[in-house]
Amino acid sequence: MLRFALNRALSAGLMLLVVGTVVFSILFLVPGDPAELLLSSDGITASPDAIASLREEMGLNKPLLAQYGEFLVNALRFDFGVSLIDKASVGDTIATRLPRTIELILAGLVLAALTGIPAGTYAGLRPGRRFDRIASAVNAVLISLPGFVIGTLFIYIFAQFLRWLPAGGYTSFFTDPWLHIKQLTLPAITVGLHLFSIIFRMTRASVLEMRGNDWVRTAVAKGLSRKLVVRRHVLRNALGPVITVVGLQMGILLGSTVLIEFIYNWPGLSGYLVTAVQQRDYPSVRGVILVVSALFILINLMVELLYSMLDPRIRLE
Amino acid sequence: MPEKLVEVVNLSKSYQSAKKGLFRKSRIPVLRNVDLQIAPGEILGLVGESGSGKSTLGKAVLKLIDADEGDIVFDGQNLGGLTTSQLRARRKDMQIIFQDPYASLDPRKTVRAALSEALETHGLYTGDAQEPRLEALMKMVGLSAEFLGRLPHEFSGGQRQRIGIARALAVEPRFIVADEAVSALDVSIQAQVLNLLADLRRDTGVAMLFISHDLSVVRFISDRVMVLYLGRVMEVGPANDVHFAPAHPYTAALVSAEPSLKPKGERIGLKGEIPSPMNPPSGCVFRSRCPFAIGACDEKIPELRLIGQGRYKACIRDDILKGAE
Amino acid sequence: MKSKRFSIPGRMVLPTVLLTLFVGTMFIAPLIFTFDATKIAVSERLAGPSWAHPLGQDGFGRDRLARVLYGGQVSLTVAFVASLIALAIGTFVGLIGAYFRGPFEFIAMRVSDVVLYFPPILLALLVVTIFGPGVTTLVAVLALLFFPSFSRIAYSETMRVSVLDFVEASRALGTAPSRIVARTVLPNIMGPILVQFSLTAAACITVESGLSFLGLGVVPPAPSWGQMIRSARTYMEQDPFGIFVPCAALFLAIYAINLFVDRLRDVLDPKGQLEGKDAVSATKDGAGTPELGEGNVAELRALTLTLDRGADLPPVDLVKDVSMALRANQNTALVGESGSGKSLTALALMGLLPSGIQPTSGQIAVGRKAGTPVDLASLAPHAAEQVRGNDIAMIFQEPMTSLNPVLRIGFQMTEALQAHSDIDRAEAREKSIAALQSVGIPEAASRFDAYPHELSGGMRQRVMIAMALLAEPKVLIADEPTTALDVTIQAEIMDLLRDLRSSHGSGLSMLFISHNLGIVADIADWVVVMYSGEVVEEGPTDQILRDPHHPYTRALLESMPSAHEDLHSAKGDRLDTIKGTPPLPHLRPSGCSSRDRCPMAQPVCATIHPDLYRATSGTRAARCLFAPEAPEHLIQKEAV
């Protein structure tokens, strides 16, 4: 088990290195001068002076390998340089904003798991019955609604029309816990709904598949009660694949959260990212993407370890 | 020794272990130093338990997989020296029939497409000659020519197996590997296919490597039998002799374990389980399960030696299983 | 010969029509009516629906219908083109990587992995930062984002397909690799790739509209749905309709595609359609107390099992009129070819029939250690649980899948014990280890904590046997327990099963299912032969095997190579065979079911369906008009 864990951790480390390298080199893969590329828009080229000063600022005049080494070392120290726009430290900005993004995603995940797994199991055990038909139909609708569409509609319905909850914004929990929770509710449900549709679907499919297995028949032949058969021989086996899919889905979720944070004015990483992209603030974009990708890789590492605890065969792989 | 059509010399093959460490790569040996010869028109039976390397040997003989070492000589020509395109041309002479009648035919190709692919590849019976040839092939395997336009799912397992045989015969091969070709069939269908193979050998003079785990089937169809255990040859000899008077303890155990309608003598039981091919016993690989093992058995690997007319065994003891000599 | 005509499966009609209609509207409507999506009319800003502007006007007074339609054109074109590029690149990379392996494989898969490790929208943003927004950038980004999913699928599907025997057969024929890839591999992996294409198109629409919503995708004045939602947000309070229109369009597009994918998947993968099936069908409550003959521990009387084939097809009897008695302390063998109904008969006895199959007539009776006999196929679930595993137990053919792979063996054994008695953990453990020892498992105490995959097939079958006998049932059903095992292991398991009767304290009756008469000779006192869902002959083992009365039993024996040690193919000997193949249950011939394969069939066999005739003296029975047991008058009357 320990061996397996070390093995996976090592390959996650390698993956991080590769991701870092790609993020670093993507600017240089494009033909032409990177500084010129970043400053030009709609075919209008920037002045030579501006280009020269940007080269200086981003250290583009140093040899490539030296830049690469510096980039990696600095990234390990959580130092991603300074923003091209306001010269603020990218690392510091991320450190303040990242916890808010994580809070939002965790809240959505908890909501989705607490509802999606029981609903998926129930539907999977009685396929074609009324609950399954209704839940699956609703789910088909949910899965077809992008997060920012749900968010926009929610704001209209719950904030503008019904006026139950604030349309957005952020207040620190320590300043006003109640307001914090009210402001968290809509964004968290929006994040959660999409995740719910994926968890529901996967749990249902996995339960359906597992319950047709030979060992389930063995369990029934032993005389186990239906409750135990489902809990030990269907659900236990079905959870592994669900967790894996949720882990992989985290990548997409981290991305779509950008839009949801933007809609609700939730000051997580994404407002920062969107502004940075609009202003073509390359160091900031690079920093955020590096951190989020690292997070994604870590989540998947945890998923793998969790799965291996659920299914002993994985450790052999 | 009769004239040779197929000769395999000192063949060894290992697979990459699925258990991959990040730094350590390990290989599982599945065939070790196997020699065999097959004469034109001869059927050599190959038996052994699952995991003994039967299918690997069958595919390696056809060069469908590459061996780690050893030579395969077909009709005097070393296949190892051929370029890929020369080898593809040579495949006209050597064919294969598979075990699973459901996986061996492309679900999307009609019988006609499957059979004509064989002909077109080697430029045989082109143009107007093709259709009569396809009809003749169908007749040869006992199917109606009407079936040519059908897709595999419209056939039963036995019929599919016949189509697989027709595909192999289409290019008029001189050698066929039949890998568990009747194992997936019910007894009544199995008998039909066995008879068909026997007729084909008689009529076309094709040689075969007939792989099966069923000793009675192998005894009935083969001229000679070769017994494999953990990738090594244990015994070779004429089919009836090996079956009725096994010389190697492993063969004896296999024969005595076989279910039979008649009451049989005392069974030769084996100890323990098949060891992992990763670390087989030293000396005789069968040592850990052999009821006749003695101290000397772990000293060196017993060589396959001549013990009688056309009979070979890889066992150091001559004082057991007297029936053989 | 009927050729297979191309047709759209019924389930595909609705999504196909929906999708065509939707796409058609986007592209054809602007051709018929003249719309201007960019004409600004500030005085009419946020106007409601009117004749000239059926969906109203936006914040610049532009016609909303026109913008939705043109926006749809842009979104759908971007999505389609990007998905197509991703498909082409991804499939090529995956196919080459999997078929040619080696360095191709490494490069193809690693590149895809790296892309997959970036959250999609973020990667898109990274590229937009460098190149600036615009439609071309968008297509390039989307293709980059989604090609890895194609290469992964193409890769794994090719890996799956290229080891299949029919691809190997093409290689063995000497067919050129390029032709194998194009003609054999590609058509067989196209299904999943098509599914992925539709999924990708839906995902592209989502990402594109998201980016446009952020102002980083399609740049104004070109219309796009994401952009429309973005600008309508500003006037949300005055004009909610402005939000709903593009949202609805976006939703409909994605929904139509998703529906299409779901149905396509069902059609391509028929396994999906079986998914409604439970391993075990629900039993209907009812039935009084069945009777059990003197000296019998379980009994079937004229049992018929019927498969419900849905509303369109008539139900079919898979097992017909089967009677059978398991006597105390006797081993009964049930033999027959594949599909003859052996397993179903046994499962009916256990009350474990697959869903869709129900007993429609006859009686099932299982004796209990204490209490009256029961019919498990129609007993209430809770009552049945107390009988299964306790009074009657079963072991199955596949030792590799019959144990739950994620639970320890010890746990699976003790839960069986605890289901039937109030026994504490320590005692259950002790009993289980003793049971493991009694079936010949060495180091039982440490094996108790092992997972199934840590044991060989033979050992797992021993575990299954030990587990089945834990609660000391009177009846053990063994459905082909050695078929998946090697001969030497098979012989050991057979020894174990044979010894059970003497070692099992309170006596044991076994129903042993096999297709191999050789194995049966070894273990059974009594043999029942099935053919096409019916019992065709039964009697004491030695009599049946020595002197079969039914032509089918005789032919079965004749076609076994092991029964003919004097024959050899090289001498010109051939095995006796039964011509043809067994009929499918719904295509049984009239009269005698064995008729079209029977070497002794007479014209009369086509008109009379023979009963299972029982000898007046002795115990044998056979279902043949010409069997010694058959009443003579039958044939004479018909023959004249």
Ligand SMILES: Nc1ncnc2c1ncn2[C@@H]1O[C@H](COP(=O)(O)OP(=O)(O)OP(=O)(O)O)[C@@H](O)[C@H]1O
């Ligand atoms: N779940 C099912 N749904 C529909 N038909 C079924 C099902 N299970 C079995 N059948 C059909 O019932 C008939 C008898 O099947 P059964 O499994 O009892 O045969 P068997 O004698 O056990 O065969 P084998 O030797 O292959 O195990 C066959 O025609 C089979 O196709």
Ligand code: SF4
């Ligand atoms: S060499 Fe020894 S161990 Fe090997 S088969 Fe002969 S007697 Fe058995």
Ligand code: SF4
């Ligand atoms: S009744 Fe006729 S067809 Fe049926 S088994 Fe007897 S002889 Fe054959």
Ligand SMILES: [Mg+2]
């Ligand atoms: Mg069966």
